[in-house]
Amino acid sequence: xxxxxxxxxxxxxxxSLIYWLIxxxxxFNFATQLGNMDIMQKPKEGQEDYxxxxxxxxxxxxxxxxxxxxxxxxxxxxxxxxxxxYKSVTLNDKEDKQIExxxxxxxxxxxxxETRKAIEKWYAAQPKExxxxxALVLRKxxxxxxxxxxxxxxxxxxxxxADHILGGGSGYEExxxxxxxxxxxxxxxxxxxxxxxxxxxxxxxxxxxxxDYMVIFLGLLPVFLAVTRELRDKRAGMQDLIYTRKxxxxxxxxxxxxxxxxxxxxxxLALSVIxxxxxxxxxxxxxxxxxxxxxxxxxxxxxxxxIMTATAVGMFFTELTDTALAVxxxxxxxxxxVFTGISTLxxxxxxxxxxxxxxxxxxxTGFHDNFSQLASxxxxxxxxxxxxxAFTAFIYNQKRKGRYTVSWKGFGRLKK
Amino acid sequence: MxxxxxxxxxxxxxxxxxxxxxxxxxxxxxxxxxxxRNGAGKTTLMKVLATLLPKSExxxxxxxxxxxxxxxxxxxxxxxxxxxxxxxxxxxxxAMDYLGVLSxxxxxxxxxxxxxxxxxxxxxxxxxxxxxxxSGGMKRRLGIAQAILHDPKVLIVxxxxxxxxxxERVRFRNLLCEIxxxxxxxxxxxxxxxxxxxxENIAVxxxxxxxxxxxxxxxxxxxxxxxFQAEISKRELETLKKQCVVTSMLTLGNNVMVRFLSDEKPxxxxxxxxxxxxxxxxxxxQERGGGDGCLDNYL
Numbered sequence: 153x154x155x156x157x158x159x160x161x162x163x164x165x166x167x168s169l170i171y172w173l174i175x176x177x178x179x180f181n182f183a184t185q186l187g188n189m190d191i192m193q194k195p196k197e198g199q200e201d202y203x204x205x206x207x208x209x210x211x212x213x214x215x216x217x218x219x220x221x222x223x224x225x226x227x228x229x230x231x232x233x234x235x236x237x238y239k240s241v242t243l244n245d246k247e248d249k250q251i252e253x254x255x256x257x258x259x260x261x262x263x264x265x266e267t268r269k270a271i272e273k274w275y276a277a278q279p280k281e282x283x284x285x286x287a288l289v290l291r292k293x294x295x296x297x298x299x300x301x302x303x304x305x306x307x308x309x310x311x312x313x314a315d316h317i318l319g320g321g322s323g324y325e326e327x328x329x330x331x332x333x334x335x336x337x338x339x340x341x342x343x344x345x346x347x348x349x350x351x352x353x354x355x356x357x358x359x360x361x362x363x364d365y366m367v368i369f370l371g372l373l374p375v376f377l378a379v380t381r382e383l384r385d386k387r388a389g390m391q392d393l394i395y396t397r398k399x400x401x402x403x404x405x406x407x408x409x410x411x412x413x414x415x416x417x418x419x420x421l422a423l424s425v426i427x428x429x430x431x432x433x434x435x436x437x438x439x440x441x442x443x444x445x446x447x448x449x450x451x452x453x454x455x456x457x458x459i460m461t462a463t464a465v466g467m468f469f470t471e472l473t474d475t476a477l478a479v480x481x482x483x484x485x486x487x488x489x490v491f492t493g494i495s496t497l498x499x500x501x502x503x504x505x506x507x508x509x510x511x512x513x514x515x516x517t518g519f520h521d522n523f524s525q526l527a528s529x530x531x532x533x534x535x536x537x538x539x540x541x542a543f544t545a546f547i548y549n550q551k552r553k554g555r556y557t558v559s560w561k562g563f564g565r566l567k568k
Numbered sequence: 569m570x571x572x573x574x575x576x577x578x579x580x581x582x583x584x585x586x587x588x589x590x591x592x593x594x595x596x597x598x599x600x601x602x603x604x605r606n607g608a609g610k611t612t613l614m615k616v617l618a619t620l621l622p623k624s625e626x627x628x629x630x631x632x633x634x635x636x637x638x639x640x641x642x643x644x645x646x647x648x649x650x651x652x653x654x655x656x657x658x659x660x661x662x663a664m665d666y667l668g669v670l671s672x673x674x675x676x677x678x679x680x681x682x683x684x685x686x687x688x689x690x691x692x693x694x695x696x697x698x699x700x701x702x703s704g705g706m707k708r709r710l711g712i713a714q715a716i717l718h719d720p721k722v723l724i725v726x727x728x729x730x731x732x733x734x735x736e737r738v739r740f741r742n743l744l745c746e747i748x749x750x751x752x753x754x755x756x757x758x759x760x761x762x763x764x765x766x767x768e769n770i771a772v773x774x775x776x777x778x779x780x781x782x783x784x785x786x787x788x789x790x791x792x793x794x795x796f797q798a799e800i801s802k803r804e805l806e807t808l809k810k811q812c813v814v815t816s817m818l819t820l821g822n823n824v825m826v827r828f829l830s831d832e833k834p835x836x837x838x839x840x841x842x843x844x845x846x847x848x849x850x851x852x853x854q855e856r857g858g859g860d861g862c863l864d865n866y867l
Contacts, residue, residue, distance in 0.1 A: 156669045167657060389653035393714060396618050396647040397670035398639060404670070553638050554621035 154403050161411035170380045174373045175419045178366070182423045185365040189358070189427055191434040192348060192513060195341035202341035204333045206498050206515060210304045216332040217311060218258055219274075219294035220323050225251055226267045233494055234321035247317050254310045260299040270296065292335055325495070333498075347516040349438075355431045355446035357513035360499070362427055362447065363454040364511045366420055368490060371458050371507045374416055375482035378466025381408060386474060401549035409467060409541050416459050420451055454526075457533040458506055462486075464537035467544045471551070474558040502526040506533065570632055571597050571721045571752060573617065578626035580612050580776070587612045589776040591626070599748040601767030601784075602756040603849065609776040610756040611650060614726045617754070618647040631721050643672075646715035650727040653707065656700035660691055660710060663699055664717060671718035685713040689743060705736030712743060723753045729762050741766045764845040772852060780852055784845055791843035791851040797827050798838040808834075813854045815847050829854060 165171050195202055207213070224230045228248070230241040243251065256262050261270055271294060278292055298307065311324040318324070336344065348357045385391045394404070424447040435442035443449075462482055469478035489507040496503070499510030500518020502525050510519060519526070550556035573595040580588035588609050604610050615621040616628060619638040628635045631644045654663040661682060668678040686692040689709035694702065702710065708728055715723055725744065729737045744753055745766050757763060763770055763784070770787065772780040780787060795815070800808060805824050808814065812834065818825040829851050833840065843851075 153669065153672055156675065160666050160669055164655075384655065388655045389651060390655060392618075392620060392647065392649040393652055393654065393667060394670060395620060396642055396645065397667065398642045398672045398718065399670040400639065553619060554615065 153399060154407055157399070157403060157407040158411050161407050162415055164384075165377070165381070165411055165415040168377070168380065170376050171415060174377060174416070177369060177373060178419055178423065181365060181369050182426075186362060186427060189361075189430060191354075191358075191430060192345060194345055194438075195338060197338050199338070199341075202336040202338060203514075205336045205340055205344065206500065206518060207332050207334045209332070209334075211298075212334055213332040214258075214298045214302070214304065214307050215295040216293065216334070217307075217324060218255075218296035218298060221251075221255060221314065222259065222261070222267050222271060222296050223294050224323075225255055226264060226271060230318050230322060232318050232321040232323075233491065234319055239319075239321070241318050241322075243317065250317050251314060254314050258298055258302055258307060258310055259296050261296075293333075344514045344516075348514060349440045351516050351520070352513075353443040353446065354435050354440050355428060355442045355444070356450075357516065358427055358431050359424070359446040359450040360454070360510045360519065361513045362424060363450045364499075364509055366423075367455055367458050367507050367509075370416070370420070370455055371462055371489060372482060372486040374412065374459050374462035375466040375478055377412055377416065378463045379470050379476050379478050381412065382467055382470035383474075383476065395552040401552060402545045405467070405541060405545040405548055409463060409544075412463050413456070413459060416463070417451060417456065420455060421448070424448075424451060453530060454508070457530040457537070460537035461506060461533045461540075464540035464544070468540040468547075471544050471547045472558075502529050504529055504532070572629075572631065573722065573752060573754075574627070574629045575613075576627040578613075578616070578628055579624050580609070580616065580621070581624045587776050588616075591773075591776075591778055593771055593778065593781060595752055595754065595769070597748075597750070597752055598769065599745060599767045600752060600754050601763035601770035602754060602773060603758070603760065603763050603770055604773035605758055605853075608758075608773040610758075610773055611726055612776075613773070614647075614724050614754070614756050617722070618645060618724050620647075643718070644721045646718070646720035646723045648708075648711045648715045648723070648725045648728060650730070652711055654699045654710070654714075656698065658699055659696050660686065660699060660702070661695040663710070664714060667714050668717050673718060681717060681719075685717060688746075689713045690739075705732050705740070708732060708736070708740055709743065712740075712747070716747060721751050723747060723751060724756075725753065726756045727758070728755065729757065729759060737762070738765075760846045760849050772849065774853070774856060779856055787852070788843045788845055788848045791829065791848040793840065794829050794831060794851060795827065795841050795843045795847045796830055796833065796838040797825065797841045798835070799823050799825050800837075813850050815850050 225248075228242060230243070232239045232241050252263065255267065259270070261267050274294060274296070308326070312326065315322045315325040348354060352360075385394055428444070428447050432442055432444070434440070465482045465485075466478045469481055470476065485506060489505050493505055493507050493509045496505070497509050497511040498518070499512060499515045500522050502508040502510075502522055508526060508529060547556055573593070575591055575593040575595075578588055578591040579586065591613065602610050602613065612621065616623050616635060617630060619635055619641050623635060630641045633640045633644070635641055655666075658666065664682045664686070665678055668682065673681065683692060683695070686695055689712055691706060691709055691713065694706065699707070699710070711728070712723075712725070715725070728744070729740055732740060741762060744755060747753055748766075755762065755766060768783055770780070770782070770784055771778050772787075799820065801823055805814075805817070805826065808826060808828060812828040812830045814826055814828045816827040827841070827847070829847060830838070
C-alpha cells in the first residue's frame, strides 16, 4: 500500500502549481547565482591577485579587526548587521568616548588625530596598483598593530564590549573574529588549488558551493508545498472520505512526506548536472580525477536535512492548527538563519544553523576540520524532522478518530 | 462475522451539551432509515458509527467489532458524509483509484472494481471527467461509488439527497436500495419522502433521543384514524391551524384543501383518510410536543 500511495502522492505533487513555482524559483536562483560559474584555474606565478583566504592566526585576527575598528572610528560610522540587514551606526559622544578608550587600550592610539595619522601611514606604506580604468587599487585592507602585551583574551573582551556599544551584529562580534580574511600568496593559492583538485577532486568544492546557494531557498520553499498539501484535503472537502479509509495514518503521512522530499530533490539533482558537467569537462582536460558522485553526496548530505526540516515543519503545524501558520514559523526561522549566516559565509563555521553556509569552492580545510560539527548539525535536523513527522502522524490519527479538533476559540483540543 | 450494528446505551456529549441520549438500536442487513429534524443528532450518530467521533459512553459494535477499534471497523464500513467533495483536479477514475489505494485495494482489484462501480452509478462514460466538472447529482453518485469501493458490509449515508433535483433523487434512492441487498445501508435524512421510498426499518431521533424505532408500517399505523381531509375557507384555515397539525394544503380558489391530524373527527365535512409516513411522523412529533403545526420544516 505504501508504495502505491507514494506514487500517487508524487503524481499529485507533480500536478500542483506551487510545486512548479518552487521549481521555477530554484532554476532562477541557480541561473542568477551559478549560471556563469567559472572553474578555478591553476594559479600562475606573478598573477595580479590570488584572492583571499581565511586565517585563524590570532595576531592576524587582531590586526585586521583593529584595522577595521580604526577606520570605522575615524569615519564615525560603523557597519552592522543586527538581524542580517545592513545598518549604519553613528555613536553619541559617550559611546564614541568608550570606543576611543578601547582603541587606546588595544592600539595605544589616542583620539582621531592619532588614528588618522596611523591610517595614512599604513596606506602610504602599501604598494599601489592601478586597475584597467586607471584607478588606484589597494589589495589589502587596513591592519593595525596591537599594543605590546595585549592578550587575545583581553582583545576578545574589548571587542565584545565594542560590539555591545554598537548594538550587536558588528564586525567585532565573536563569530566575526574567529577568522580573518587575508590575501593569498602564490604558495597559498597553489595549496588551495591542490586541495580543491586532490582532496575535493574538483567536484567536491563546487558541489559545496552549489549546496550553499541552493540551501538558502530550500530552507524556506518546501514549507509552502507541505502546507498546501496538508490543507488540500480540507479545501477539497475530502477529509472525511480519507479519514474513514482503512489505510494507517503513518502510511498516509509518511507517503506524503517522502513523496514531497523526492519531488523536491529531483529538480535539485537535475540542476546539479550542469555544474557537474562543467567540472567534469575541466577535470578531463586537466587530468584531474573528479568525483562524479560529489553532487549527489552533497545534495543528500547537506541539502536533504534542510528540505526534510522545512517540509516537516510545514506538515506538523498545518495538521496541528489547520492553518498556514507553518509558513510564518518557517519564514521567521529562515530569516534568522539566513541573516545570521552572513557572518559565516566562507564556511568552516556551521554551528546549529538550519542553513549552513560555505560560499566558496575553496576552504577545504575549514570544511574538513569542522566536518563532524556539520555532520552533527545535519543528523540533528534530520532527526528533528523525523520526530516532527511522527508527531504529525499522531495528530492526524487523533483527528481521524475525532479525538483532536481544531477550534480557534480554544485552539486544538485533544480528547480522551 | 454477523452483519449487525448494535448500539447500547450510547450517550454522546459535546462539552456540556448532550447530543445523544441513551440510544439503543440494533440494525440488520437492508435499508435502515434514521429520521429526524436538523440538529436531532443524526450526523453525530453517523460519525460515531463511521469512527469519526469517539463515543462518550455506551457500547457500539459494527459487525461484531467495537467502534473503538477504528481501523478494524473501517474495513467493514463505507461512509458518504453530508458535505463532501474530492480533489477537483482529479478525474473521476483517479479519485476512485486514490481512495482505492487508501482502502488497501491492490492494483488489480482496483482495475477490476472501479469500472464496474462507475458503471453501476452510471458514471463510466464520465470517468475521464474532472471532479470539478461534475454536477451535484453526479458527485453524489460518485460519493456512493467511493463508499462501496472496498465492498463494505455497512454503508453509512448522511443526508444524501439534499440539493438534488427530483429525477436525481429518485435515481439515488433506487441505487441505495440495490446496494442494500446484501449489506446494511443506514440512510440518515430529514426528508420523510426518502425514508418512505426506501426503508422498511426506521428510527426517529429527536433532541438526541430515539423516539421511535420499528417498521415504517408500524409508524403509519400509529396515525391510523387520526388523519383527515377537508375543503375549508381560508378564514377557517387559521382556526384549524391553531387546533390541529396541518400536514398538507392545496389552494382551490377561495378555499383550501387541507390534510390534518386530529384524535377525532373535528367537524362534519372532514373525511378520514389513510395515513402516510409524513402524517405519522408529524403525529409522532406532535405527541412528543415538538411539532410546530406545519410540515414545511421537515420536507
